[in-house]
Amino acid sequence: MVKINLGGIVPFSTIDWRGKAAMVIFLRGCPLRCMYCQNYNLLEGTHYVEMEELEEEILKNEDFIDAVVLSGGEPFMQPHALEAISHCAKKHSLFVAVQTNGFYPAIIKSMLKRKLIDKILLDIKAPLLDERLYENLTTVAGVAGGVKNTLDVCIHASIDLELVTTVFKNLVGSEEVKRIAKDIEEAGAAGCPYVIQQGRAEHVLDKAIKEDDMFSHEELKELAAGAYHAADLKEVRIRTREGGEEVIYRRS
Numbered sequence: 125m126v127k128i129n130l131g132g133i134v135p136f137s138t139i140d141w142r143g144k145a146a147m148v149i150f151l152r153g154c155p156l157r158c159m160y161c162q163n164y165n166l167l168e169g170t171h172y173v174e175m176e177e178l179e180e181e182i183l184k185n186e187d188f189i190d191a192v193v194l195s196g197g198e199p200f201m202q203p204h205a206l207e208a209i210s211h212c213a214k215k216h217s218l219f220v221a222v223q224t225n226g227f228y229p230a231i232i233k234s235m236l237k238r239k240l241i242d243k244i245l246l247d248i249k250a251p252l253l254d255e256r257l258y259e260n261l262t263t264v265a266g267v268a269g270g271v272k273n274t275l276d277v278c279i280h281a282s283i284d285l286e287l288v289t290t291v292f293k294n295l296v297g298s299e300e301v302k303r304i305a306k307d308i309e310e311a312g313a314a315g316c317p318y319v320i321q322q323g324r325a326e327h328v329l330d331k332a333i334k335e336d337d338m339f340s341h342e343e344l345k346e347l348a349a350g351a352y353h354a355a356d357l358k359e360v361r362i363r364t365r366e367g368g369e370e371v372i373y374r375r376s
């Protein structure tokens with residue numbers, strides 16, 4: 125029986141998969157150490173549960189949800205757990221989405237091939253050719269290349285894909301968002317929704333990010349305009365504390 129290193133469960137969410145009611149399952153462990161991580165309490169440590177236990181939790185909510193969203197940490201760090209959860213979800217006719225930092229393209233490719241996942245929510249933390257910024261943000265070398273490969277794998281698999289960038293002033297702002305938009309277009313993912321997410325200071329470890337580093341709702345709309353005009357993206361959204369998730373631009 126597969127054991128799952130579990131970080132926590134949110135039984136019901138309508139914000140993690142736009143248009144679906146989902147149970148969000150957080151898996152422990154992540155190969156990165158992003159300076160703005162909000163879930164640093166999940167990066168290490170162990171809390172193993174049996175798949176049967178998790179299935180009971182899914183069953184309790186089965187009537188209210190359409191989907192299971194795997195988050196973390198980095199879910200693909202536990203491929204066997206992810207696979208077991210996916211099989212369980214599908215047994216109960218639930219869709220499966222995974223929020224990922226894109227660090228494990230080969231594992232993602234294998235799982236997409238076996239149709240274990242219905243949607244990928246992929247972080248693009250920085251422009252994909254900017255290894256140095258990626259390394260500054262994540263404190264790990266060589267991440268951008270893996271994310272680029274993951275993006276290619278997802279496009280090739282024609283999976284439902286959403287791309288997400290978390291922004292902070294003086295770190296990932298207007299110029300970076302425009303370059304990411306171009307990267308997305310060049311990779312052939314212009315048809316996927318691009319979400320610019322307000323980076324939040326409140327849960328960051330050791331106050332590495334301050335309130336002043338946060339973009340306001342209006343500033344995020346400006347970032348969305350920059351992304352939309354820099355590349356031929358089909359849809360640009362923003363996600364903020366004030367307004368939730370909003371579509372700012374959509375081409376017909």
Ligand code: SF4
Binds near residue numbers: 157161
């Ligand atoms: S990839 Fe996500 S979970 Fe991992 S350190 Fe970065 S922000 Fe935290």
